[in-house]
Amino acid sequence: MKKVWNSWLRESVFIYCVIYTVGTIVNSILYLLDGIREDPSGNWHELTRALILLIGIVAFELAKNLPIKNVFLRAIVVYVPTMGLAFFTVWVSQFIEPLAKSAYHDIFVNYTGLFLIVAIIAIVGGKIKQVKQK
Numbered sequence: 666m667k668k669v670w671n672s673w674l675r676e677s678v679f680i681y682c683v684i685y686t687v688g689t690i691v692n693s694i695l696y697l698l699d700g701i702r703e704d705p706s707g708n709w710h711e712l713t714r715a716l717i718l719l720i721g722i723v724a725f726e727l728a729k730n731l732p733i734k735n736v737f738l739r740a741i742v743v744y745v746p747t748m749g750l751a752f753f754t755v756w757v758s759q760f761i762e763p764l765a766k767s768a769y770h771d772i773f774v775n776y777t778g779l780f781l782i783v784a785i786i787a788i789v790g791g792k793i794k795q796v797k798q799k
């Protein structure tokens with residue numbers, strides 16, 4: 666277990682905690698600036714956010730560690746099932762609390778946008794690393 670912790674799990678847990686904390690703080694600040702003192706979506710919304718973020722971290726680790734050389738194929742192999750899992754998470758959450766009319770659109774835009782940003786950063790970073798090694 667120590668080998669797994671040192672190889673990838675520690676980094677994933679750290680990234681997860683930082684992103685969740687920053688996202689929650691920013692969300693809280695935005696609510697306070699709008700004069701809303703409590704999260705209207707409540708605790709279930711926080712748990713759903715945590716689960717969606719976990720899906721994103723799993724996608725990141727898969728993209729980093731899958732043994733597929735072609736970057737675009739690897740991105741597709743990671744994106745399709747994790748996007749499906751995000752949609753499934755939204756679908757399941759409708760049984761706990763009512764969904765916004767734009768819930769599926771929102772998760773698609775947010776997840777896809779973030780996925781593309783991270784993928785571009787990873788590709789550019791990989792190219793820079795290759796150039797430096799040569």
